[in-house]
Amino acid sequence: xxxxxxxxxxxxxxxxxxxxxxxxxxxxxxxxxxxxxxxxxxxxxxxxxxxxxxxxxxxxxxxxxxxxxxxxxxxxxxxxxxxxxxxxxxxxxxxxxxxxxxxxxxxxxxxxxxxxxxxxxxxxxxxxxxxxxxxxxxxxxxxxxxxxxxxxxxxxxxxxxxxxxxxxxxxxxxxxxxxxxxxxxxxxxxxxxxxxxxxxxxxxxxxxxxxxxxxxxxxxxxxxxxxxxxxxxxxxxxxxxxxxxxxxxxxxxxxxxxxxxxxxxxxxxxxxxxxxxxxxxxxxxxxxxxxxxxxxxxxxxxxxxxxxxxxxxxxxxxxxxxxxxxxxxxxxxxxxxxxxxxxxxxxxxxxxxxxxxxxxxxxxxxxxxxxxxxxxxxxxxxxxxxxxxxxxxxxxxxxxxxxxxxxxxxxxxxxxxxxxxxxxxxxx
Ligand code: FES
Ligand SMILES: [Fe+2]
Numbered sequence: 289x290x291x292x293x294x295x296x297x298x299x300x301x302x303x304x305x306x307x308x309x310x311x312x313x314x315x316x317x318x319x320x321x322x323x324x325x326x327x328x329x330x331x332x333x334x335x336x337x338x339x340x341x342x343x344x345x346x347x348x349x350x351x352x353x354x355x356x357x358x359x360x361x362x363x364x365x366x367x368x369x370x371x372x373x374x375x376x377x378x379x380x381x382x383x384x385x386x387x388x389x390x391x392x393x394x395x396x397x398x399x400x401x402x403x404x405x406x407x408x409x410x411x412x413x414x415x416x417x418x419x420x421x422x423x424x425x426x427x428x429x430x431x432x433x434x435x436x437x438x439x440x441x442x443x444x445x446x447x448x449x450x451x452x453x454x455x456x457x458x459x460x461x462x463x464x465x466x467x468x469x470x471x472x473x474x475x476x477x478x479x480x481x482x483x484x485x486x487x488x489x490x491x492x493x494x495x496x497x498x499x500x501x502x503x504x505x506x507x508x509x510x511x512x513x514x515x516x517x518x519x520x521x522x523x524x525x526x527x528x529x530x531x532x533x534x535x536x537x538x539x540x541x542x543x544x545x546x547x548x549x550x551x552x553x554x555x556x557x558x559x560x561x562x563x564x565x566x567x568x569x570x571x572x573x574x575x576x577x578x579x580x581x582x583x584x585x586x587x588x589x590x591x592x593x594x595x596x597x598x599x600x601x602x603x604x605x606x607x608x609x610x611x612x613x614x615x616x617x618x619x620x621x622x623x624x625x626x627x628x629x630x631x632x633x634x635x636x637x638x639x640x641x642x643x644x645x646x647x648x649x650x651x652x653x654x655x656x657x658x659x660x661x662x663x664x665x666x667x668x669x670x671x672x673x674x675x676x677x678x679x680x681x682x683x684x685x686x687x688x689x690x691x692x693x694x695x696x697x698x699x700x701x702x703x704x705x706x707x708x709x710x711x712x713x714x715x716x
Contacts, residue, residue, distance in 0.1 A: 322438075467630075473654060558573075
């Protein structure tokens with residue numbers, strides 16, 4: 289690949305560009321398939337209600353819920369003569385194709401072939417491709433990989449009960465990797481999510497991002513991915529603000545979100561699930577043991593996206609940037625963090641070209657996360673379980689996914705502090 293640099297084109301390496309690929313058979317597409325992925329919201333399908341045509345990881349699928357309430361995820365083309373099953377009837381314990389009436393259960397088993405002779409056993413030889421499903425956190429999850437699925441991971445924001453959790457989804461018109469990399473980029477919060485230019489206003493709103501625009505970053509590999517420590521120096525004392533965010537393998541994160549004001553005991557986790565190489569869903573799970581501001585979030589999100597979870601802001605309307613407001617507002621795009629993130633990651637291009645970028649010291653977490661993904665691919669290709677896959681119930685507890693935004697005295701050992709929080713079972 290070539291890139292324009294100092295006025296000339298030169299060859300530059302993009303060693304991790306392949307991580308953007310999502311199709312079956314590609315290294316990163318196969319890696320993504322080794323983990324449970326959210327594919328829809330629980331409310332997308334109702335028992336015996338309309339099936340839903342979805343596309344995940346470049347595969348055309350149909351999601352439905354049978355008369356027992358079980359979610360099923362099948363290939364969209366009927367195994368008989370390839371009619372679209374998303375137009376089918378949900379009845380008699382399965383999804384019935386309306387071309388010739390073949391009926392499939394949630395496991396893809398063909399239950400009926402009504403046009404065949406009564407003595408026929410052909411239905412036993414036909415299987416509709418299907419994926420195992422699991423329901424948690426207000427979402428339906430699926431496993432697209434080979435063999436026995438790993439344990440469903442008990443991530444705190446996903447196993448939290450509905451009364452203390454908020455689940456949402458946004459369509460993003462860009463590759464999943466750049467979407468997730470924004471979550472482990474602590475510097476951008478001081479710029480992209482800055483509302484006002486006036487120092488006093490910003491200080492009052494979120495001093496943590498305002499006080500130090502060039503914080504000290506350090507990273508640590510964990511069993512689930514990567515922990516990122518961001519240390520911002522207080523201007524008027526020796527104290528510092530510690531913020532801990534996390535990459536959760538391979539396409540998720542755990543950070544402080546809308547629950548941050550409630551202090552320790554909650555987190556926000558986002559999954560960036562590929563629709564294909566150029567589109568993805570951002571699934572959000574926000575929880576706190578003391579509850580989350582659901583009404584506020586619902587009202588804000590409703591003003592920023594439509595009923596199909598498509599953001600109102602898009603390139604055709606220049607993301608509704610209000611240039612006049614930029615005399616006092618930093619980016620002129622309102623105050624909804626996900627809307628900012630979706631704008632900026634889409635602006636990088638449908639598939640971010642790593643050869644065109646210049647990673648700086650403040651991009652240390654992004655660089656390490658790419659290496660961890662590449663390592664995970666090598667582990668998978670050698671026949672092992674990649675980092676973060678859990679098969680032992682003893683390991684299926686994630687108190688070590690620590691998020692925090694807290695002022696601490698000078699000299700506090702941040703890793704020891706993080707370990708202490710992990711040992712305190714702050715998620716209840
Ligand atoms: S194509 Fe589906 S039953 Fe024939
Ligand atoms: Fe952001």
